[in-house]
Amino acid sequence: MLKEAIYHRPKNNFAYAYDEKTLHIRLQSKKDDLHSVDLVFGDPYDWDTHYNRWNTTQKEMTKTGSDELFDYWLVEIQPEFRRLRYGFKLTKGNEVQYYTEKGYFDELPTDDVAYFFCFPFLNKIDVFQAPTWVKDTVWYQIFPERFANGDKTIDPPGTLPWGSTEPTPTNFFGGDFEGVIQNLDYLVELGVTGIYFTPIFKATSNHKYDTIDYLELDPQFGDKETFRRLVKTCHQKGIKVMLDAVFNHSGYYSPFFQDVVEKGEASKYKDWFHIRNFPIVTEPTPNYDTFAFTYMMPKLNTEHPEVKKYLLDVGRYWIEEFDIDGWRLDVANEVDHQFWREFRTAVKDVKPDVYILGEIWHDSMPWLQGDQFDAVMNYPFTTAVLNFFAKNTIDVTEFTNILSNVLHSYPNNVNEVAFNLLDSHDTPRILTIAKNHKEKVKLLYLFQMSFIGTPCIYYGDEIGMTGEMDPGCRKCMEWNPAEQDLELFSHVKKLLELRRTFPEFGNGGEFKIIDTNPETNYLVYAKTSNERTIYFVVNNLEQQLDVSLSLSQSYQQLINLWTE
Amino acid sequence: MLKEAIYHRPKNNFAYAYDEKTLHIRLQSKKDDLHSVDLVFGDPYDWDTHYNRWNTTQKEMTKTGSDELFDYWLVEIQPEFRRLRYGFKLTKGNEVQYYTEKGYFDELPTDDVAYFFCFPFLNKIDVFQAPTWVKDTVWYQIFPERFANGDKTIDPPGTLPWGSTEPTPTNFFGGDFEGVIQNLDYLVELGVTGIYFTPIFKATSNHKYDTIDYLELDPQFGDKETFRRLVKTCHQKGIKVMLDAVFNHSGYYSPFFQDVVEKGEASKYKDWFHIRNFPIVTEPTPNYDTFAFTYMMPKLNTEHPEVKKYLLDVGRYWIEEFDIDGWRLDVANEVDHQFWREFRTAVKDVKPDVYILGEIWHDSMPWLQGDQFDAVMNYPFTTAVLNFFAKNTIDVTEFTNILSNVLHSYPNNVNEVAFNLLDSHDTPRILTIAKNHKEKVKLLYLFQMSFIGTPCIYYGDEIGMTGEMDPGCRKCMEWNPAEQDLELFSHVKKLLELRRTFPEFGNGGEFKIIDTNPETNYLVYAKTSNERTIYFVVNNLEQQLDVSLSLSQSYQQLINLWTE
Structure with a gap:
């Protein structure tokens, strides 16, 4: 066996509390190297005084996936006294090795617990716990200046007629809160249960990322009474509201x-x-x-006490006064960790189930330990699905390797609330990326809605809007039904219905790759719960394919999502 | 090259802020596999608009050590804008690969910074910073019941004459604060600059780990005025005082x-x-x-608000009222991280340079990120040096592999304040472990005093006291000079003088293994600063050895620590 490929280190994605009673222990090994892995574990203090040795139990680990170089193994343990010491029994044919914090052994070294890895105590307060509602939320991102102009009396000077021209870095079209309120039923019909607003505070630009006053709304969007009504109406319609905090x-x-x-x-x-x-x-x-x-x-x-107090007050203010449900943190990775720890305490004190979403484009484990964020924007997901479905720059093998790598880079409870976006106000729109190939966009939506995490739809994508990198992607929302792609809208709506109907479609199912073919790039994956398994058979080739699957299920129902 | 052996992940021992301006970046690779590694790096936003690519620089990394399976590489970077994106150029003969967060590439992928690892911003408040005085401290651990009985009027009922019998789990000999005060000059003569006291708060046992009242001293040790005088006298004599906090x-x-x-x-x-x-x-x-x-x-x-408040008040009280300099945290790994974060804030608010030392026996990276502890008790060091020098159960190759592994498991600034103990009130004494072989104890002290970290002497070891696992190791301190091993005392004293005289002897020098021989188990290591290099030539065989070294130094001075 290749020892150099084995990796484990506690208190990150390799050993974490899944909930108040359950630990997940993972191991990395070279791809296709080990035949089985068992966890060897016990209570750190369970010493057998008769035999003068540490008492251990074994439990087989499951291979949960692979990427280009590695296999990943998982086991779930509920230690009676919430304490765990453990090692790994690695088997390859007749070769057996015991892997511990102190290295490799031919025989299990039970003469001292100090050899073993340790998860010393499962303290409830340290468990990563995002708000429970997030797992089932479908987000919709609104760039407020461009969603709907519902109140022309507050249009800023020079406002152009809605959609009359292409967006530029400096022009204004008068989108506002009233416009959102008037169109909430549209979102309800689609199946949206959360809105993420890019900044709405007083600022000079049309994107409002250059905040002038964090405690005031930009007057072009409406006053505080209107915003209060917007949040209240959203809540009445089952929609959560998340704002953009530009604290960097x-x-x-x-x-x-x-x-x-x-x-x-x-x-x-x-x-x-x-x-x-x-x-x-x-x-x-x-x-x-x-x-x-x-x-x-x-x-x-943000290390300065006055700045910190000011921004923490801002964080609390919009929750206390307007009952918002989440904060999306702009450029979150460049602000100090200490600030975010205090931010979490401050806002969760006001509203325990408020959602904290960080904008981080790279590996985000240091922010997802339970003390800072509930989730990050899942750009690695974005890149992978766009490259596979929209651009065809990677084949299905590379695609599934990347997905597996991303999933195994984080704890499962972190993955379930990852913010899975396809595009945003900072990128070209998906239909444009897919070179106007609508079927590819439909595949993107299918995969996004059936993957682990919480999906986000960028306003207008669902009706086939196009646009290059900003400002192109910030066009006025198309409200003329004749100009909307209603068939695409129906597709997304149908997916969201399925996600609501079958828990396995969303985060109620475990994700597993079943079959792929790098020649034709078809992909079969499954979402499995104790109740049922849903298989997704996805053809990413531009022609019809015959795929044989050997599934022995007690009951099978086949749906063609393109025709039914 | 063996890709499976390559490892890097930011924000732990592989990428950390060494100080407010400096980042350390490390890489792991298979032992003796790569010929060179270069860091390829740049500012995340330094985009070359002319060539439409990211601007990068390269800097060669240094191999800082190896263990059984891996080589470790390091480079120091001071990014102008405190932001860094980076990857690694791996070279093995003609084979070159670029390793990034998104995997391996034949050519450097500069079309998108998102491929690269990220240290997004070096925020000062997140830098791991132990108090500056700790690096130069030599600790002395006192078990107060057994160090010296200076005030017989406060002896608990049934107190036995000093040293009249073997220690048992329940007997008392009346050691107290007055006894410590009376013997401080002994510690000054030895060269001690910090005392770690096991618990002194009101409790029933002789070890006092069963606290009854955290705000009261145990009357058998003396009253608060005496303790105040003890701390004050210590400070006058240049000795810091650390107490034991049993908060688990x-x-x-x-x-x-x-x-x-x-x-x-x-x-x-x-x-x-x-x-x-x-x-x-x-x-x-x-x-x-x-x-x-x-x-x-x-x-x-410790998650309960009242408990938390009570214990944090305790943490503050002994600093505010008695000016203590450090807290050693008992069973620190089983208390929640959130508590320790608040503990750090609470005690550092009262005294910014107070030292926080956690008792953790296993891998401690999750507690050493700058938000919780300043150091942990370095038991992996303890085990390795005892096995090599005292028990001879491992050879020099295994010994240096373990040391290298431990050093590379933590950031350098963490290693410099690690609490390096040889034994304690919880283990047999070193002379007993070494089967009364004094030369081995002298080697242990030599290595402990010249290694990276801060050494701790367990009371009485320096004069040759013996004792098995507790209660045996908790004998009364031997104050009769005729019974003390004064030659051993002189040896330790000499080592501490050298540590004071030459910064390289202690944390002012970089540690490097120069030569080893697993046949004879000799060991040559160096401690290097810009000023000078000290070579330590250590014979761990029980007979004389001839060792040839090819050192070309401008000035050489040879000291035989056993005879001079």
């Missing part, structure tokens, strides 16, 4: 930064930012830390 | 638990513990969570 940086025109621009070192806000020297200059390079190199977005010093 | 469990006779024993479910303290049903029973198995299976030590519910 403020806008250049925030009063705090403007005070520093004006007064320089004498400003009482000088330590609210990371300023390298005074006076402030923006060219050729800003002499203060910014988001990327954008002088319009000075990075906030 | 209280004693059975604590008033809180006794209230539950008496009143059962009606007790207002019933939720302070983990009680499975009422009334409380202790046999055959306690019906409440305990430390191990010890009914005398009911586990505290």
Whole structure:
């Protein structure tokens, strides 16, 4: 066996509390190397004084998947006293090795528990627990300036007629809260149960990521009474509301930064930012830390007690006053962990089941240990499904390897609330990525809605809107039924109905790859619960395929999602 | 090259902030497989718009060590904007591969930064920072009942004459604070700069781990005025004081638990513990969570707000009122992480440079991320040095493999403050482990004092005291010079002088294995700074050895630590 490929380390995706009683233990080994793996485990203090050895039990582990290089093994344990020491019995033919924290042994070393890996105590408060409602939520992302103009009296100066021209980085079309309220039934019909709004606070740009005042709504969207009514109406219709918290940086025109621009070192806000020297200059390079190199977005010093208090107050305010259900955290990875830990405590104190979603594009395990976020935006998922279904730049083997790798990079309870998006206001729209090939978009939706995690639909994609990278992807929502692709809408609606009807379709089923073929790129995967298994037979080739499956099920029902 | 052996994942020992400006990036590869590794890195936002690609730089990594299976590579980076995306260029002969978060590539994929690993922002508050004084501290562990009896008027009933008989689990000899005060100059002469006291709070046993009252001293040790004088005198003599915090469990006779024993479910303290049903029973198995299976030590519910407040107040009280310098946390791994995060904030608010040391016997990375502990007790070090020097159960190859593995399991700034003990009140004494072979004890001290981390001497070991597993190891300190091994004392004293004189001897030098021989088990290692290199040539064979070293140094001085 290849020892160099074996990997395990506790308290991350390899050993974690799935719930208050259950531990999940995983192991990585070289692909197709080991024939079986057993967990050898016991209570750390269960010492057999008669034989002078540690008492252990064994439980077989299950191979839950593979990627290009590795197999992954899992076992579930409910230790009676919530404590666990453990090692692994690795078997390859006649070769047996015991793998522990202290290395490899031919015989199980039970003369000392100190050899073994340790999950010292399953403390409830440390268990990663996202709000229970999230697993069943279907999100819809709204870019407020472009969803619907419901109140022309608050249009900003220069507002253009709805959809009259292409979006630019600077033009305005007057989308607002009233427009959202008027169209909530559209979302209900589609099957949406959560709205994620990009920023709505006072700012100068049309995207509002350059916040001026975190405690005020941008007047172009409506006043606080209208927003309160929006949240209340959403709740009446079974829709959660998530707002965008841009705490990594403020806008250049925030009063705090403007005070520093004006007064320089004498400003009482000088330590609210990371300023390298005074006076402030923006060219050729800003002499203060910014988001990327954008002088319009000075990075906030979230370690400063006043900044922290201000932003935590903001976090609480919109929950306390308007009863919002979630915060999506912009550029979450660049803000300090300590701030996010305090943020979690602050907002969960106000509303224990509020959802905290971080924008992180890379490996996010350090933020998903239970003390910071409930989920991150699952960009690795996005990239993989787009490359396979929309762009055909990877084959089905590479696709399933990537998916398996992503799933095994996080605990199962983290995967179940991952925010699975296909596109957003920061990317081209899926139909455009798929070169207007609608069948590919339908496959994308099928896969997104039946995968582990919570899916998000970018406004307008469901009726076939197109658009390149922003500003192109920020077009006005198409409300003319004649211009909407109603067949695509029906497809998405049908998928969401199936997700509601069969728990296995969504997070109630375990995901498993059943069969693939890199020649024709078809893909068969299953979602399994104790009740039933749903097999998904997906043809990603542009021509008809015959696929043979050997399924022996007691009852079988076949649905062609394209025709039924 | 063996891809399965390559490992890297950010935000642990593989990628961490060494200080406010510096990142350390490490890689694991199969032993003796790669010829060189370069870090390929850049600012995440440094996009070359002309060539439409990400701008990167390369820096060669250094092989810092190996263990049985792996080589470890390190590079230090100070990113201008405190942000880093990176990958690895792996070279083996003519074979070159680029390793990224998204896998392996033949050519560097600079068309998208999303391929790369990310250390998104070096936020100062997240940097692991132990108090600066710890690196240079030499600890001395005192079991207060057995160090010195300085005040006979407070001896508990039945106190035995000092050293008159062997220690038992229940006898008392009257050691106290006054006894410590009277003997501080002894510690100063030895070169000790910190005392770690096992518990001193009110309790029934002689070891005091069964706390009755965390806010009161046990009267057998003295009153609060005496303790205040003890701390003050220590500080005057340049000695820090660390106390033992037993927060995982209280004693059975604590008033809180006794209230539950008496009143059962009606007790207002019933939720302070983990009680499975009422009334409380202790046999055959306690019906409440305990430390191990010890009914005398009911586990505290540290998630309960009142318990948390009580214990955090305790943590603050002894710092505020008595100016202690550190807390050693008993059974730290079984208490919830959330509690320790709040504990850190609470005690560092009172005294920013207080030291927090956790008792953890296994892999401790989850507690050493900067948000919980400053250090853990380095038992893997203990086991390795005892097995090699005292017991000769492992050869020098295995020994250096284990050391290398331990050092590479943690960030360098964590290693520099690791609490390196040889024995304690919970183990046999080193001279007994070494079967009274004093030369082996001298080697143990040499290695302990010249390794990375902060050494701790268990009281009396330095003068050749012996003792089996407790209670044997808890004998009364030998104060009769005729019974003390003064030659051993001089050896330890000399080592501590060298550690003070040459920064490289201690944490001012980088540790590197230079030469070993598993036949004769000699060991040559170096400690290197910019100023000088100290080579340690250690003979672990019981006979004289000739060792040839090819050292070309501009100036060489040779010291025989056994004769000079």
